[in-house]
Amino acid sequence: MKNKTLATVTLVVLAGCAAESARQDASTPSPQQVKAVLEASFMARGQAKLDRLTQDEVQLLCSQVRPDKPIAPEEAQRIVQSQQATLRYPAGSLMGDWKSGEKVAQQGTGKQYSDDPAHPSGANCYACHQLSPGEVSYGTIGPSLYRFGATHGYTAEMQKYVYGKVYNSEAFSACSTMPRFGHMGILTEQQIKDVVALLMDPKSPVNQ
Amino acid sequence: MADPMKIRATVVGDKVEVKVLMAHEMETGQRKDSKGAIVPAWFIQNVTATVNGKTVLSAEWGPAVAKNPFLSFRFAGAKAGDKVVITWTDNHGDKRSDEATIAA
């Protein structure tokens, strides 16, 4: 038995003694084993180094979520709490320029190994959300945000909610599919303000 | 050298329907490579289809024809067993001719 287990690890790569216990229960590999295989299977390229395979608390916990197994309430609360603590709001107005926000929402590049790290990243909002009615090519992974400001009111409180949600979605909804644009350094403060304006400026096409 | 075309010719009613796929980059001359340099235009300019020595279709193409071009057309006056010959010439002067037997 022992020999067999050792032979088996060519695929799973050596992940220390965790292999022994994992073999007992339906051969589900441990997170450490999975990570070891990933590290043996990926190569650093461009700006995407191998450290991107190292998970933070949110990523680790949310990797256990399955279609039929949502995150446990106490873990969800832990995530929301820890991520609330990361929120940073700029002094002064949270509203930038909706026209720039539309560009950020359209742009899908940024942070890929094929992207030039000197160029600012986009938010690619349209990949998942409907926003301006003029853009028919929008995704449905997230809810439609068409008429967001008009529907929810052009209040300072709502601006703050939108800024925070874009900055770190996990602070509001544990294991959200939406990236943590501010917290993970994808978007700059100005870019987030521009996206807030896209949703919250009464003149933005989103609200027409 | 260019890869062979895929030619399918079938009798449909009183006509022959031809479908052709050609392997060609059809570079527009507008695209930039990874270093930012313009990739020069390279595309099929002329296509001719003949059956029994008679031209049944000819075409002039620009770089806006899609990569790995597809073309379908129909003509009368041939029967199963006859051969359709298709020839293209690109702007580098490269040429390729392939033939297919018309299926019933």
Place this chain on the structure above:
Amino acid sequence: MKMGRRRALQSASGVAVMGLAMAAGLLRPSTARAEAWNKAAFEVKGSLNEEVKALGGSGATESKDISMTSPDIAENGAVVPFTVTSKLPKTESIALLVEKNPNMLAANFTIPEGTEPWINTRIKMGQTSNVIALVKADGKYYYTSKEVKVTLGGCGG
């Protein structure tokens, strides 16, 4: 879109060379015609009238006897399928033009007698644009057009 030196030489002397070859019986007329490439026609930008002129005509009339089918929205501009049918008597050629492409003429098909005035092919579209099917019948030009939306750029991506 500057032509290489070799190409320029070819087109400059092409007509004369082919005339000689034909006279000498080296090329049959049909072969010679097949090798012609109307450079000027492939350099017209955004004007149907200019295009018709470059093809040797003067003006085109809109016609319901031409039908062009294609999706109204193309998922990718790199490959957009078109089928064109002409019911005009004595149809001689069918061309596809994309108004907003860098050069509008995509392809021009010569339809000899006995060949159905029907073409199915695929072209590139740089952006959402009007697409024109231009038909030459009995020496005159006719057209039909439709707008095709492109959701992702097919050029230069």
Place this chain on the structure above:
Amino acid sequence: MRPKRIAAAALAAGILSAGLALAQDKDSTSRQIERYREALADGNPAELWEARGESLWKEKRGPKAASLERCDLGLGPGVVKGAYTVLPKYFADTGKVEDLESRLVTCMVALQGFTPEQAKKDPFGGPGKKVPMDALVAYIASESRGMPMHVSIANPKEREAYELGRQIFFYRGGPHDFACASCHGAEGKRIRLQDLPNLTNPADARRAYTTWPAYRVSQGEVRSMQWRLNDCFRQQRFPELEFTSPASIALSLYLARTAEGGVMDAPAIKR
């Protein structure tokens, strides 16, 4: 904490109703895209790759000047018909689970005498760059057209790869927190205008898995499953997935097994 949560829930409800108002509009767009795909289905340039792949399969290549005709793709030496439907699988001669691409590498090394580095060099074609791997994959996959997927997880190494593949599918990482499941873990979603198959659901997984490899019109290339996974991870903002790496094969096996029974219809044509 609490009031904030309620506010967020109310927000979500409002957003949903706004979305419904535009549902009709969305449908007509989807119908048009459907027409576009149908118009492309007849005349798939992948046929050019299939033809080239068949010649390459039979061509004497490499230091040993041998063809691949004796390569065992899982159904015995030289059997191409149906081979794609049983891959990835465990091979006793290498002691490894291999997918089609890694098995081809094994055969190119064993039969044709290439070094593994040579066999793995340039796994994906590009503008002006034709590579043998794409063509071989297109040809071999085409020889399984109309046949149902049937990969095994009976062997302990297959079972292990399957479980590992499933864990990788849900592994979130990188600056965007993306996992495969971020886009492919729920029903009826799309990214921009592209429908996203829920790869944890057999019906969707069958539809998706059986249409790779595919001719991608956006690139004018036939793309293999190895390419599909490589490019998904690029967009997930991960480092680069190595060609025929253990993770890539494990993930393939998980996807192939979920697609069990799906009838192969590849190479397909896709955006």
